[in-house]
Amino acid sequence: MIQIQNVSKWYGSFQVLTDCTTAIQKGEVVVVCGPSGSGKSTLIKTVNALEPIDNGDILVDGTSVVHPKTDLPKLRSKVGMVFQHFELFPHLTVTENLTLAQIKVLQRNQEEAKNRGLKILERVGLSAHKDKFPSQLSGGQQQRVAIARALSMDPIVMLFDEPTSALDPEMVGEVLDVMVQLANEGMTMICVTHEMGFAKRVSDRVIFMDQGRIVEDCQKDVFFGDSDSRTPRAQDFLRKILQH
């Protein structure tokens, strides 16, 4: 469903991504991990062209994100994205956050959009908060609304960019629960995260990045189970992150 082909990117003279190639199948849950500055957030943002790339190509459902004729807003409307800092729209209510793009992009009418939004809000367990503003919600609740906002567009794939990194520890669980539920329903997901518990439980594959390169790209069981065959860099990362 998503092909990432020989993608490279520079910030000035600094190369953030070097020749990254991988593919994500429909229904697959892929966790991207690696030390900070390894380019994992940049890589995931290239999938919906929030970060332009300098070399290579990315196909989403057969459409190239770099082709000049590609209708990027349309492509992005099919790709759900969840940010580290939620990025809910603070001047809109929860319901308005969920319906805005449905109405403006998918041309759904007010009624349809609201029904769809409220149904998804119920799925993330926040129906009671539909008329509140984001600032009246906890971090965990805000992130669940952000997931609901992305889902209300009926995306074909969901991108998660460190969705739990900005949360207080006691709120990580509620967000991960929603993600697990999504994965179990068969949603195609790419998750940049340090939550190795989540990776072990629901992911199909793990991609490990270091210094802008994809160093490991293997099945979950291989990544966590057969540690001797991992690169030293990945072993070192796993040791550090699993210690706690």
Add this chain to the structure above:
Amino acid sequence: MNLDFSFITGDLLVNYIWGGLKYSVLLTLVAMAGGIVLGTLLAMMRLSGIRALEWPASLYVNTIRSIPLVMVILWFFLLVPFIIGRPIGAENSAYFTFIIFEAAYFAEIMRAGIQSVPKGQTYAGYAIGLTYGQTMQFIVLPQAFRNMLPVLLTQTIILFQDTSLVYAIGAYDLLKGFEVVGKNFNRPVETYLVATVVYFVICFSLSMLVRRLQKKITIIR
């Protein structure tokens, strides 16, 4: 000096002042609305990252901000009849002048306002499929306006004071009304005193309103 205010009656206010006040207020509102619309466009041009848009917008803003308002008022009044071939009257001339002039100031306020909205909000707008225009319209500008509302209103108060400069082209505004009264009754000191008080009361109450609004906005955030 003996001050005598007895000549100021209700009839006098209706006959001389009311029309001037209406014009001053209308000029302020028109210049504010036009200035904000034009200023927002200029701010978006300056932040577009496209040099062909940035450059003219910067030139416009910096040029206007470097010229005293009273000169813009005069030049516009003198030049426009030349360009369009017929006089347009002092009052109408002032509408255009003030929109053009205030746009430069509102542009800088809106630029700061747009920059006060975190970049992540724009990304979030793009990510759900909104275009640049939609992201601006529904996500960035509403927040920019909200953040900048106190500054926008403060600028409007200054604008109201500045409208008195239309005396340079003889337009009949609030100040002109008082001036005419002063001349007709031969009481210039008293009328200018009253004019000062009127301007003060209007501007000070508006400032108070802005301050209350500012507190309210801080609470919402």
